[in-house]
Amino acid sequence: MRIARALGAIAVLLVLWAPAPAVATGWMTLETPHLRVHFRPGYETAAMDAAAAGEDAVEALRQRLGSVPDRPVHVALVDDTDLANGYTDVTYYGRIIILPVFPVGLGYTTGLSLRMADWIRLVVTHEMVHAVHLDMAEGAARGLRQVFGHVPGFSTPNLLQPMAFIEGIATFEETELVTGGRGGDPLFDMFLRTAVLESKWPRMDEALGQYDLGYFQPAGHVYLYGYAWWDYVARRWGEDAIEEFQQEFASSGVTRPGEAVRRAFGESMEAIWKDLEKEAGERFAAQIEAIRRAGLTEPRLLPGSGAWVALSPRPSPDGRWVAYAASGPYLQDLRMVEWATGQDLQLAVGLVSAPGGIAWAPDGRYLYYAAVDEAGEGFFSDIYRIEPGSGRRQRITSGQRAWAPVAGPGGQLAFLAREGLETAVWWTGAPGVEPPRKVWKPPEGWQLLHLAWSPDGKRLALSAWKPGGGSDVLILPVEQERLGDPPRIGQAQSVTDDVAVDDHPSWSPDGRYLLFHSDRDGVYNLYACDTRTGRLARLTNVLTGAFDPAVSPDGQTVFFSWFGQGGYRLARLDWQALRWDPVTGDSRSREPDSPGGSRSPGSTEWKVRPYDPLESLRPAYWEPVWGQDWGGLYLGAGTSGEDALGAHRFAAAGAIGLMSGAPALYAAYAWQPGGSGPGYLSVEGGVEPVPVEEDGSGDVVRWQQMATARATVGWQRQGYAAGTAASLSLAQSWWREAYPSGEPWPAAERRTYAELWVARGGNWGDHVHLGSQQGWAQAVVLAEAGGRSVGVPEGLQVTGGWSLGLQRIDGQAVLAGLSAGVSGGHDLVTLDVGGESGAFPARGFDRATYQADAAAVGLQVEYRRRLVAIRQGMADAPTFFDDLSLALFAEGVAGWDRGGGAADTARPLSLEAAPWTPATDVGAELRLSVSLDYGRTPLVVRLGLARSLTPVAGLRWYLSLQAR
Known part of the structure; x- marks a missing residue:
């Protein structure tokens, strides 16, 4: 048949052609003794830096963990997103994916700090700890590996450790091995100090896994408290004890972590955790008391939506509204609040927090912002503008990797953008019409962070990270012969030049003061520079942290983001309430800092060659x-x-x-x-x-x-x-009957089919309510051969569905769904009803009760409410109970069954006799959400009672376990 021939041709072409594309794209490999670093042309320097960091980490971890991977670790630099990160996989071998773009705006939630001496070195070191730690195999695990190879899961026992142990050891070693690691940073101190201050230190069972605790969890939780655990162990028992523990766990594999802790340290895990909490309280008590003695700043919270993370407050030109970037428990969006009344409005859904940036046009007509979304084959940041009144939105850049927009006089727009791993200042005189152009490039190695245009339009304030660690504020003079002409940027003038983190500059309305936040005293506070005198002053003295200052147009109020245990909230201070404490010392005396390691000896012997996928593709087990x-x-x-x-x-x-x-x-x-x-x-x-x-006994x-x-x-x-997915499949099956007696097989029968599947889903609503809508459609063309051919019209099946959900942070949800399908053959129509999929998934009926092979339609409505937020683990066990919820539902299914098929014997009561007779039910269901494997495997246990209403009445209990 034509379909069969096409199927065979596609298979042959794929096998012959597929190995070539990765090579054709120009990927290269840098080969070192322990690494294979893969990169695209243009990223040679980053590859060398990654290789140097990786080799240094391997040699250090050989001593600190007593282990080195038995195969080269593959490191791929994949620059396809503006969200910096790194991932490690040890399924078949050590494989690390590095997203090398410099992290801008991510520290608020992750703890990544601008004090880092070198981003590539930090992220590679962190991921190399994972590659070494998770690859450790001793005892039975090593014996298994010697026989079977690197069997996924079975030969890597350290994967069974709690996530806090896994991420914590990587963060601990990162802190020990590189300059500016997270463990020693003011951000991590802020997170831990606030937990102590507000008596929110988590229980041990809460901290061990990546669990949803129902509140903001800074630094990924397992990174923060995992680091605190290993740091405490190292200070109390010494770093050699950590190596002994890891070696012991790598040899036992199935040992519960509590047993391994008791053997290694002689105390129970629970007792050590309580000692850690007590020690942290004592350690931060003195700092908290010292801050209080100096006189606390008492900001006022803005009324509003209560987002977990509210950043970049920017007052409107009329002073009435404050726009901000919000991250809730479900999604991120751009919002604005009328700060006098608390009216809070959503303007746009999007990843607006990182790299970030919000700015009003001087006349207030537009609000410019940056958001990360899919662009081409990457996930990049671009500039948008929106009319707050109408909601009309326009995309200003596309795939330019742009952020930090600032509007100047005459409708001009300046912003920051990336070219590869380098950053620069860009400008356009007519946003959305005139192509942007680059107007200023910083010295080599600098990473630009945020911009602010002065009220007179003659200066750009800029924050920039510099190699060696820390970020500084500087001013760029702007010269224009006529308004709208491309600006000429003069020589940069330093406002600060040291290893502190100085970021998010903004101007006072009169252009005299430049405000920013800084960690120069060990606690994030607001600061200001008097641009006439060059003097610095501290404006606040808070116990937690103050960020992102912006002054109201009348100069009377300072808005900022204020950290607390529940997250970041919008706050304000009267201008008269600012402290103006003079900053002593020279803020322009940068002392060069070590980048945390140098290129490994012998790097001149490293080899560069074209990437060969077969090197890592060959079987490992x-x-x-x-x-x-x-x-x-x-x-x-x-x-x-x-x-x-x-x-x-x-x-x-x-x-x-x-x-x-x-x-x-x-x-x-x-x-x-x-x-x-x-x-x-x-x-x-x-x-x-x-x-x-x-047979009757169950034997085949x-x-x-x-x-x-x-x-x-x-x-x-x-x-x-919103997202879209589609696939087209061509398949063929052949089968022969085989008898245990060995009788000859009859002629082969076959079926050929094509399947087209299309789905689209999206998010809408605000960060308190999550709205999700999803539509999908599937068409299957069947052709059978077994003495005759079935025509395409008779072999066509089309199914589809649509669902809508509204969920609130308090655990209430309303769900609705519609599913329908038609078939030209005798194959049963598949529906999605009741949270399941199948030929008849209505919860009030057994699946064999009613069936339909011609057409069917299903409808469901469900209301769900959280009964108890359990959020309780079983000590150190990899099991955590989340929520117990009650769902009330109503469902209806109707269909038409032709009958006459061989499968009729399995249909006690079909719908053939009364086509479209509805089968309806109502019921209630208890749902227990459970997380296994320290949060990596979420499940839901469903116990329900459903009553069928038509065509017959009855009760049915059911119990199921499903992934969620």
């Missing part, structure tokens, strides 16, 4: 495969793999029947360009025995040998506010 066919047991082996870029994946298994001699085979291959592109291709196929009939008395082949091409766009 094998595992036994077994099963049963009509002759009895079959045995074989299987393996799988993935290349360092994530572009190529494969799985293969083969076995043979010990008595039947029949094969059981499977092979699959998938290709995704660069490992992160929007498109993907896959092929798979196999041969396996399938049981088709059992008839088997089929089935062969399948499938090819899929897909595309997905995962934007923040």
Whole structure:
């Protein structure tokens, strides 16, 4: 058939062509003794820096953890997002993905600080700790690895540690090995000090995993408290004790962490945690008392929406509104609050906190902001403007990696943008019409952070991170012959030049004062520079932290972001209430700091060559495969793999029947360009025995040998506010009956089908209410051969659905969904109803009660309410109970069944006799949300009672366990 021939052609082309694309894109590999660093042209310097940091980390960890990976660690520099991060995977080998863009605006929630001496060194060191720590295998795990290779999960016992132990050891070692690690930073101190101050130190069971605790969890929680744990252990028992613990755990594998802690340190884990809490309280008490003695600043909170993170407050030109970037428990958005009344409005949904930036046009007509969203094959930041009155939005840049917009006189716009890993100041005289141009490039190595345009339009204030650590504020003179002409930028003038973090500059309305926040006294406070005299003054004295200052147009009020245990809130101070404490010492006396390590000796011997995916794609393990066919047991082996870029994946298994001699085979291959592109291709196929009939005792008395082949091409766009995905699959199946007596097989039967699937989903609403809408559609074309062919009209099946949800932070939710489908054959129509999918998933009926193969439609409405926020773990066990909720639901399903198919014997009561007779039910369901594996596996236990209403009445209990 044509479909079968097309399927075969696609499979052949994929196998022959797929290994080439990663090489064709120009990826290169830097080979060092312990690393393979993969990078694109233009990132050679970053690759060398990453290699140097990785080699230094390996040598240091050889001494500190007593281990080195037995295979080279692959490090890929993937610059496809403006959200800095790093990831480590040890499934097949040590594989690290580094998102090398400099982190701007991420420290508020992650604790990443501008005190870091070098971002690449810090993130590579952190991830290399994971690669070494998680690869450790001693005792039985090492023996398993020697026989079977790097079996995913079984040969890496340290993966069984709590997430706080895993992320905590990486943060601890990062702090010990590089300058500016998070553990010694004022941000981490602020998070811990505030927990002590407000008596919000978490219980041990809360801190061990990545759990939803129902409140803001700074620094990822497990990073913060995991670091505090290992730091306390090192200070009390010494760093050698950490190595001994890790070696012990790596040899036992299944040991609960509490048992390993008792063996290593001689005390229970719970007792040590309580001692840590007590010690932290004593350690921060003196600092808290000293701040109080100096006289506390008492800001006033702005009324508003109560977002977990509210940043970058910017008052409107008329002084009535304050725009800000918000992050709630569900999503991020751009908002504005009428600060006198508390009226709070959502303007746009988007990732507006990092890299960030909000600015009003001088006339108040527009609000400019930066948001990260999908652009091309990346996830980049761009500039938008919105009319607050109408809600009309316009995109000013596209894929330019721009942020920190500031509006100047005459409608001009300046902003920051990236070219690769470098940053510069850009300008346009007519936003959205005139192409932007670069107007100022900083010295090599600087990373620009935020901008502020002076009221007279003649100066740009700028904050910049400098190599060696710390960020400074400077002023750029702006000269223009005529308003709207491209500006000429004069020589930069330093306002500060030291290793403190000075950031987020903003001007007073008269242009005399330049406000910013700084950690120069160990606590984040607001500061100001008198630009006439150059003198610095501290404006606040808070116990927690004050950030992002902005002055009202009348000069009477300072708005800022104020940290507390519940997150960051908008606050204000009267201008007259500012302290104006003189800053002693020279703020322009930067002392060069060590970047935290130098390039490793022998780097001149490192080799650069084209990237070869086969180097990391080759099998790293094998595992036994077994099963049963009509002759009895079959045995074989299987393996799988993935290349360092994530572009190529494969799985293969083969076995043979010990008595039947029949094969059981499977092979699959998938290709995704660069490992992160929007498109993907896959092929798979196999041969396996399938049981088709059992006797009264449950023994299989008839088997089929089935062969399948499938090819899929897909595309997905995962934007923040909305996403779309689509795939097209072509597949064919062949099967023969096999009898245990060994009788000859009849002629092969076959089925060929094509499947098209399209889905679109999105988020809307505000950060308190999460609205989600999703629509999907699927069309399947079936063709069968077994003496005759079935025509396409009779073999066409189309299904689709739509759902809507509204959820509040207090645990209340309203859900609605519609699912429908038609079929031209005898295959049952699949619906999505009741939180499940299947031929008849209504909760008030057994699945075999009613079925439909011609057409069906299902509708559900559900109200859910949290009964108890349990949020309780089982000591050190990898189990955490989240919420217990009650759901009330109503469902209706109707369909038409042709009957006459072979499957009718499995249908006690079909819908054929009375087409479209509705089957309806109502009921209640208890839902217990559970997190396993320290938060990495979320599940929900559903216990329900449903009453069917039509066409017959009855009660039905059910119990299920599902992923969530």
